[in-house]
Amino acid sequence: MPAATAPSETGSAAARSAPPATVMLSRVASSLYWMGRYLERAENIARLLDVNIQLLIDFGSIGDQGIKEHWIPVLRSAGDEELFFQFYPKADSAAVTEFMTFHRDNPNSVFNCVGAARENARQVRDQISMEMWEVLNEAHLFLQAKDAHQVWQDGPSAFYDQVKRFSHLFQGLADSTFSRTEGWEYIQFGKFLERADKTTRILDVKYHILLPRATDVGGAVDTAQWQAVLRSTSALEAYRRFYVTEILPRKVAEFLVLSDTFPRSLRFCLRQLDVSLGHMGGGQRPAGPAVDDFDRLRAGLERLTIHDIIAEGLHEYLHNAQAVVGRLATHIYDTFMHHPPVDLASEIRFHQQEQQQQQQGL
Amino acid sequence: MLFHEYATEGFFDEMFTADGEVRPQYRAVADGLRGMESAEFQHKQEAVELAFMRGGVTFTVYNDTRGTERIFPFDCVPRVISAEEWDTVERGLIQRITALNLFLHDIYHDQKILKDRIIPPAHVLSARHFRREFMHFQVPRDIYVHICGTDLIRDRDGRYLVLEDNLRCPSGASYMLENRAAIKRAFPEMLRQAGVRPVDDYAQSLLRAMQFVAPPGYRGDDHPTVVLLTPGVFNSAYFEHAFLARQMGIPIVEGRDLVVRDFAVFMRTTRGLVPVDVIYRRIDDDFLDPSVFRADSLLGVPGLVNAARAGNVTLANSIGTGVADDKLIYYHVPRMIKYYLGEDPILDSVDTYLASEPKDRAYIIENLDKLVVKSANEAGGYGMLMGPWASAREIEDFRAQILANPRNFIAQPPISLSRHPTWVPENGAFAGRHIDLRPYVLYGEKITVNPGGLTRVALRPGSLVVNSSQGGGSKDTWVLRPAREEPAA
Known part of the structure; x- marks a missing residue:
């Protein structure tokens, strides 16, 4: 009989010296990551919708075409334009907001994001504080409630405010009740990854649309639009305090890409991702092409000005940034959070052989 | 007010004597509830239910594609057990578990009790959960049953009887702890007045019991790595698994998180494979290891049984304890007690x-x-x-x-289970409902019985079925301090 050979298993047996408290299951790391990421997504979408509904009120009557032009970029910044048209013939306010808030078949609807965050939390309830769990559970119950739709129709703003409040409450509680162990890094990693993605998308989509209309620059509508971009990223007040000047497209781009103090700028998010990278696994910073690309992007942000970036093409720049961050996410996920499932059949065969050999005294 | 139409109707009532007098151990409860209006009680009841829903103290309803979660219905009127009664229950349970554990050791080794014809061999050997392949299997410190939840009932005379033993993966301890937390919020003063023994020590005792049975192969410090093995988040008892793991501060793992190499168990972590010493498993024998038992089990860990056999990991409870849950074996427990301990059973069986x-x-x-x-x-x-x-x-x-x-x-013979005042929202008053009691016994360095347990109540009028799957709810269970003992400062 051939000696039993073990199916391959990645990773080597760690020394027993690691105290149990610092050990983190890969599955748990994954759940913490998705919990952080989905809740951040829910918050961003809630804010995006709220801002754009309010913006429409400012516009007054703009006709069907105007409304469509208004909503398409919103769908695009969530990355769900294609999916939307599988369910709705035209992009009007009711359809888009319904789709992005409640639609069961839209994985990125606020409803599903909160549900996914909560489901991931449920899988690691033993790892997070009771307070964190309760907020997620409450958010989930709020959206599941029979009257949720009615509450939303009666006052979308109050509704989205509530969603954002759940996210803020969760972050505050995480900050004050969750130990700064490895698990913290996965929550943060998920959160800042999502933020970097959303900030760049919102800026990209709007910049793309607004900038060619040079004649409008400085007009009331244009200012309202740029304000909306800032508000969609919670950046309006921070922008004003920083520049103490009117809202200019170039400065908006500068702020959202390069600010080193505003916690939603691309640069800030990448710095946070970098911090987390240093604390995952055993503390040895992961390596590989995806990490090299990320390092290059981050180094560029420390060096470049917004003029450099725009000269090179803002759209291309943001597009590349999204791709680099996306590849980093995949690489980190595969390295720490995902063990390929064992092939059960070969695993069973292996142990049965081992058993037989043992019984035969081999 | 809430009791004015209450009748014991010839049943043994936990709170009232046949003459309608409040039993002494219920004095604080009676004082607390007296003078309370229907609306006020209903308000407390709803507040507790809301707290359970918010806290996600729920179980998953099977056969429901939306994964509906429900709270385990809870009744706010606590069940009270006097110190004297508890003393009997406690001694009786310790005696019973001691005998059952000796029985398990015996039938998996020399089978003296069969050879001496105390129990017909066929009754054991034909038991569905008798694991022949575990003959002469050594378990650490000879403990087979680390956790036991024994179901007790009281008959028409108030006599405590053992209804069944649960020696595989008894559940419900988390509800015992959550129920107490809920009552603490709803009736803090009543709880204080009554002089109730705390139950919160359960998780720590459980952890100590798990650490006590570290496998012979364990060569580390005093802190063997203990994990809780769950079937996963879709299991109806997942809340409990997560709850207990959190209270013990140990990782909760699924089968896919573990892997067996060189007859040792490892968990798959962000730092690679990390050894595991003791597994508090909440998966039945059949699903534990597809290389030995059911090959179609996706919940288990191939090679786990072999690792346990090699003495590199301890499973709690041990494999093969289910034989003692067999109702034919139940019949023989009084004989076991006599045979192994030379004592008469303290608790009667049905x-x-x-x-x-x-x-x-x-x-x-x-x-x-x-x-x-x-x-x-x-x-x-x-x-x-x-x-x-x-x-x-x-x-x-x-x-x-x-x-x-x-x-x-x-x-x-049908036992007329004791009844207990229970809130009936439709009537805005209390009515008698049948109850049982599941105390939790831990077998570590010594055997301990948590002073409390899960009182289950059949909420449907007249029903004797207390199971949560069939319209049952639960109550907080108060075990009172002995009169002499001063309350803890």
């Missing part, structure tokens, strides 16, 4: 007839309409015939089943 024995079988078949018939290996209130309440067809159905497979059935 009179039991074995369909496998010709004389008993004839009696059962003749009296199906007067008896409760149970399958030897079912739990959760399934596989039962309640003779006095059954239709003629059900009785015929069971008669055929019993004759076809007598080994699989026992019968008992």
